[in-house]
Amino acid sequence: MKFFLNVFCLTGLLSGFFMESVSAAPKAKQPNFIVIFCDNLGYGDIEPFGSTVNRTPCLNRMAREGRKFTHFCVTAGVCTPSRASIMTGCYSQRVGMHWNPRDGQVLRPISPYGLNPEEITVAEVLKKQGYTTGMIGKWHLGDQQPFLPTKQGFDYFYGIPYSDDMTQAVGKRIGDRLDGNRWPPLPVMLNDKVIKAGVDRNLLTKDYTEKAVEFIEQNKDHPFLLYFPQAMPGSTSKPFASEAFRGKSKSGPWGDSIEELDWSTGQLLDKLVELGIDENTLVIWTSDNGSPMAKDMNSTARGTNKPLNGRGYTTAEGAFRVPTIMWWPGTVPAGTVCNELATTMDLLPTFALLAGGTVPSDRIIDGHDIRPLIEGKSGAKTPYHVFYYYAMEQLQAVRKGPWKLFVPLKEFSRHPHFKKGEGSKPLLFNVETDISSEHSVAAQHPEIVKELMALAEKGRADLGDTNRPGVNQRSAGKIENPVPPTLNTTSTK
Incomplete structure (x- = not known):
């Protein structure tokens, strides 16, 4: 199996305050951006960050050719608020996506809430600079029409609107609570339409990877953003993997899913090299929060955040600090490590400036320009004076x-x-x-x-x-009469 895995990698392959609108002269050619955002994958789950059980040769290569970030943080220990931050460059508390009275801290199917369309997303920022924007994977910022990726700056969306564990069977078990009896089969969506009711979750990583490679091939001649939030390891106790990886790792289904994620990453890196656009593409690999970990915290059955403290879903370091690798041949210094604090909120302002655009100046953006950290500039320090750890409110x-x-x-x-x-x-x-x-x-x-x-x-x-509203908080989006996303009726308009 080790040989099998390596074959795919051998081809060479804090709350900020008002920010002034700033711009930078674009490079000779605008760079492409790929953000691979795993789900619940822990700090110690991959070899570049210390795993001795999960084989990740492609991520080893990515670290060898790129730059590890050892103090890279998300803004929440759970997925919806974390994803709101990577989209908006803001704390989830800033944009009202940290909690709501219907769902709690993460959105459930048929929620009336979602990321407010009035927010500016990283996709919208880059579209203004002429980018093609695509998203493949797990959204989880609202399953109703006004909140879908295609209404938030993405030209293309293929994937599921929420977590892989929010199935019709789970809904039936919880009954009337959270409208569980109305939850549909786990939907696969193409843009704003459901194209499949129910999905074989064992094939999600493979399917997403094939779609991601196609997107790269189709957009190789002009600048693009590919946001690739993987479904795995996901929110179930036994994650899913395709037949080529199932039962092959040393740590059960969790390890199987991680080894397939590693393969998936290798496929994308290899395609960039094959197309000759690797030196014009920044690839960021990270996770939405730390792993939940098993009851026995010495076990790796549900991932590990060690040597950091604590489980995912909390404000522990192991929940907020996530394994992160950045790869951009010729720009990101190979085989280096950044120990300065940076966060997912920094992607929006950094991408905006790298693309030759501006950071929105009509609202508070909490993230910062981290180009000096990415490029390994001598003496570069964290831009954060302070960073906040919230559990919901x-x-x-x-x-x-x-x-x-x-x-x-x-x-x-x-x-x-x-x-x-x-x-x-x-x-x-x-x-x-x-x-x-x-x-x-x-x-x-x-x-x-x-x-x-x-x-x-x-x-x-x-x-x-x-019980204390902040003076600079904004509201989440909300609609009346949400409907289940199904083949017959996706959602309200």
Whole structure:
């Protein structure tokens, strides 16, 4: 199997404040952008980030030819808010996608909520610069017509509108709650229409990869954005993989799915080289949040975030810091590592400037231009003065430099460090030297605790907190009378 995997790789192959509209002179040729966004894949799930059980030769190659980011963060421990940030360059709290009274923290089928069409997405920014924009994979920012990718700047969409575990069978089990009895078979959509009711999830990665290769081939002669949010490893306890990978890894279905994701990445890199556009294409490989991990946290059956602390779905480092590799032959320095903090919110402003465009100036954009970090410029530092860790509406932690402070809390629904009855005292970790967040040094550094508590208060005023709206929050989109996305009726207009 190791030989089989390697064959595919041998062919050579914090809340920001108002940003001024800035622009940069375009390069001689606008670069293409490919963002591969895995689902629930943990920090320690791939070989370049320490896995000894999952074989990832194509990602090894990508790291060898590109640049690893060891402090690259998402903005939430779960998928919907995380995906809102990569689209808008904003904290999910900024754009109202962190929580809603019907669904909680992630959108469910037939939700009346979705990413507000008034928001500006990275796809819309690049379309203004003449890019063809395509999305293949999992959307999860609203399954109703006004919220679909084709209404948010994408010329082409092929995939599923929400998570792979939100099937008709699951809906029937939950019954009336969340309209479970109305959930349709897991739909595959082409643009704004359902083309298949129910899907063999074992074939999702293979199918998506074939479509992604086709998109690259069709758009090789002009600039494009390919947003490729993979469905796997996904939200089920036993992820899916095609026959070529099923049962082949050392860590069960989770490992099978990761090894197929690795193969998928190799297919795209090889195609770029074959077409001669590799030196004009920035490929970013990352995950929407850390893995949930098994009950036994030493097991890899549901992924691992080690050596980071904690599970996905929380505000732990293991939930927010995700394995990230950037590849752009001739521009991204090969075989290098970036240890500076960067986030998915940075993609929109960075892509805008690389394409010769501007960052939206009529609203707050929380992300930053990270071109110096991507290009490995000497002395390049993180643009973040502060970075916030929210669990839905609740601010739980703040980071500045190497310091991460978990603020005191009276109540919480879930926390990576506090147990019920705890939380009255702050916890302070140096996440650079104490990578597993095992030793709180709050008592030794009261001045740092005071500084970060003040930054936390600024975040609350700006982005809100439990029972406290922020002054600069915007609203999610909402429609009346949502309908199930089916072959007969996709959704309301």
